[in-house]
Every structure is written in structure tokens, then in C-alpha cells.
Amino acid sequence: MSRLRDVPVSVLDLAPITSGSTARQALLNTLDLAKHVEALGYTRYWLAEHHNMPGIASSSPAVLIGHVAAATSTLRVGSGGVMLPNHPPLVVAEQFGMLEALHPGRIDLGIGRAPGTDQVTARALRRSTDALSAEDFPQQLTELVRHFDEPAPGEPAPKIVAVPAAGNRPPLWLLGSSGYSAQVAGILGLPFAFAHHFSAENTLPALALYRSSFRPSAELDKPYAMVAASVIVADTDERARLLAAPGGLAFLRLRQGRPGLFPSPEEAAEYPYTALDELAIEDRMSSQIIGGQDTVDRELAELLAATEADELMVTTMVHDHGDRLRSYALLAELAGRSVAANA
Numbered sequence: 001m002s003r004l005r006d007v008p009v010s011v012l013d014l015a016p017i018t019s020g021s022t023a024r025q026a027l028l029n030t031l032d033l034a035k036h037v038e039a040l041g042y043t044r045y046w047l048a049e050h051h052n053m054p055g056i057a058s059s060s061p062a063v064l065i066g067h068v069a070a071a072t073s074t075l076r077v078g079s080g081g082v083m084l085p086n087h088p089p090l091v092v093a094e095q096f097g098m099l100e101a102l103h104p105g106r107i108d109l110g111i112g113r114a115p116g117t118d119q120v121t122a123r124a125l126r127r128s129t130d131a132l133s134a135e136d137f138p139q140q141l142t143e144l145v146r147h148f149d150e151p152a153p154g155e156p157a158p159k160i161v162a163v164p165a166a167g168n169r170p171p172l173w174l175l176g177s178s179g180y181s182a183q184v185a186g187i188l189g190l191p192f193a194f195a196h197h198f199s200a201e202n203t204l205p206a207l208a209l210y211r212s213s214f215r216p217s218a219e220l221d222k223p224y225a226m227v228a229a230s231v232i233v234a235d236t237d238e239r240a241r242l243l244a245a246p247g248g249l250a251f252l253r254l255r256q257g258r259p260g261l262f263p264s265p266e267e268a269a270e271y272p273y274t275a276l277d278e279l280a281i282e283d284r285m286s287s288q289i290i291g292g293q294d295t296v297d298r299e300l301a302e303l304l305a306a307t308e309a310d311e312l313m314v315t316t317m318v319h320d321h322g323d324r325l326r327s328y329a330l331l332a333e334l335a336g337r338s339v340a341a342n343a
Contacts, residue, residue: 078108189217
């Protein structure tokens with residue numbers, strides 16, 4: 001039996017804007033994919049936050065979460081994540097308090113400490129050169145949590161009330177790609193999501209640090225770790241590798257400071273790669289799980305066994321929306337969840 005059957009499986013969506021398409025179509029694809037994976041029995045659907053990225057439409061997670069939650073009924077919908085240094089904690093509390101009030105029991109607030117963009121854009125978002133350091137993150141996180149708290153009986157009301165956050169706090173997750181957020185999540189007793197898809201070398205050390213530093217809290221009595229992986233499933237290994245090739249070119253362009261729309265397989269095949277380009281792409285793709293069902297089942301089983309993850313989150317970046325739908329359907333079959341789609 002597949003190890004995938006033992007854990008919840010969820011989705012991370014960046015709303016990719018592909019060559020020959022538009023941001024509007026990318027957002028429509030997000031809504032379509034959310035309804036598709038809900039029918040397949042996936043657990044969560046998280047939206048990323050990226051800025052100044054021509055190939056990613058997901059720049060405002062709170063807005064997109066509201067649309068996805070309204071178009072679905074059973075999925076937990078959340079942020080993967082809100083990059084807290086980019087936003088006043090008060091605004092985040094108001095947004096996610098409102099989302100939780102509108103969709104009670106279905107919203108997740110995933111918090112990250114990186115800007116999710118370049119430093120010039122980060123300054124534009126914050127309208128200041130202050131607080132650009134991640135060292136301010138614990139203070140920002142504490143302020144955010146306080147906005148969700150209701151005053152205890154006899155305590156004076158706070159000077160600032162984040163309406164409707166008080167009493168409408170969604171589950172809070174910390175996201176990370178290194179040991180820093182892992183340790184903070186452990187100390188605070190929060191669930192932790194690790195970005196294995198772009199920081200695979202740090203996965204096991206970060207998870208070990210999270211578990212060793214964990215302190216029981218009102219949210220959790222034991223650690224809960226989710227691993228986010230890049231996965232592409234197709235009918236054959238060869239087909240999957242063809243679909244994955246544009247991701248390598250997109251990474252190369254980003255590395256060169258030339259981000260653009262997500263390329264097609266034809267663009268990837270025609271690009272004049274140098275030997276150094278090929279090495280960089282090979283290193284990047286080495287932690288991704290790409291193949292037919294048998295290959296993906298085996299490699300995901302190895303990942304889940306090594307990480308002892310409590311939940312798997314999958315992001316699938318391919319050019320054609322139909323191929324993305326197919327990949328998640330094939331993965332759902334491995335996870336034993338495709339019956340829901342045919343009910």
C-alpha cells in the first residue's frame with residue numbers, strides 16, 4: 001500500500017501565468033484547479049505570495065483565498081504563505097479574521113518571514129527602509145497573534161481592535177526553508193510547513209530542530225510537520241520529464257535576473273543551454289519528484305519515510321492547465337482519494 005494513503009495530501013498553488021496566456025486566465029485556472037482537487041479529496045489548498053514576478057499571478061493571497069473559499073465547500077483554504085514583513089500585522093489580522101468569519105473552520109493562516117520578492121520591491125511594499133530585517137519577525141508575529149485574542153474578563157479593552165479578528169482566529173502555521181522558522185514554530189507549539197521544493201538540503205535538519213524544540217501549546221500537544229514538494233505526475237516517466245522541462249528554464253531565467261512568463265515545452269526544448277546552465281537546472285530538479293505513477297509513488301514514499309512528515313503538500317508547475325489537472329488526478333489515485341471524484 002502506498003505511504004501516501006497514510007497522510008493528508010494538500011496543494012500549493014502559485015497561479016502560474018504561462019506563455020501565450022494572461023493573469024486573468026491564470027486566476028481562472030486557480031479556481032478550476034481548486035474545485036478539481038476538492039472533488040479528488042485533497043485536504044488543503046494554499047496560495048503563495050510573490051511580487052514583481054511576471055509569471056506568477058498570486059500576489060495577494062487574502063483576496064485569492066476569499067475567491068477560492070467561496071467557490072469550494074470542503075477544502076481548507078489558506079496562505080502558503082503571507083510574508084509577514086511585507087504587511088502590518090493589524091492588516092493581516094483584519095483580513096484573515098474576516099476570512100475566518102466568512103468561512104468558519106476552513107481558513108489557514110500560513111506565515112513566512114521572507115519578503116517573497118527582491119529588496120527593491122520589498123521596500124515599495126513596506127514604504128520604508130526600516131524593518132527589512134528578518135530579526136523583527138518575532139515581534140511582528142507576537143503583535144499579529146495579540147490582534148486575534150479577546151480580552152480576558154476584567155481586562156481593559158485594547159486601544160486598537162482588529163475587527164473581526166478577535167474570536168475569529170484561523171489556525172496559524174509557520175512556514176520556512178531553514179532552521180530559524182522551524183525553531184520558532186517548535187518553541188511556540190505551532191504546526192510547521194517546510195519548503196522542501198526549493199530548500200531540500202535543509203529539510204531534515206530543519207524538521208529535526210522543529211521536533212527537538214517543540215513545546216506543547218493550546219494549538220498542539222505534539223509536533224505536526226508538513227513537507228511541500230514539487231511533483232509532476234504523467235502517464236509515463238518520459239512524458240513527465242517533458243512537462244517538467246519548462247520549470248528548469250523558468251528557474252534559469254529567474255537565476256539570471258530575467259523572470260518571465262512560465263515557458264512552454266517547445267520553448268524549453270529550443271533554448272540554447274550552456275553546460276553551466278544544464279548543471280544549475282540538474283541541481284535544481286534533483287529534489288523534484290517527476291515521473292509516471294510508479295516512479296512518483298516510490299520517490300514520495302522515500303521522502304515521507306525520511307521526513308516522517310504528518311502531511312504532504314504538492315506544488316505542480318507545468319505549462320498546460322490540462323496537464324496540471326491530470327497530474328493531480330494521477331496523484332490522487334496513488335493516495336487512494338480518487339473515489340471522491342467519481343462519486
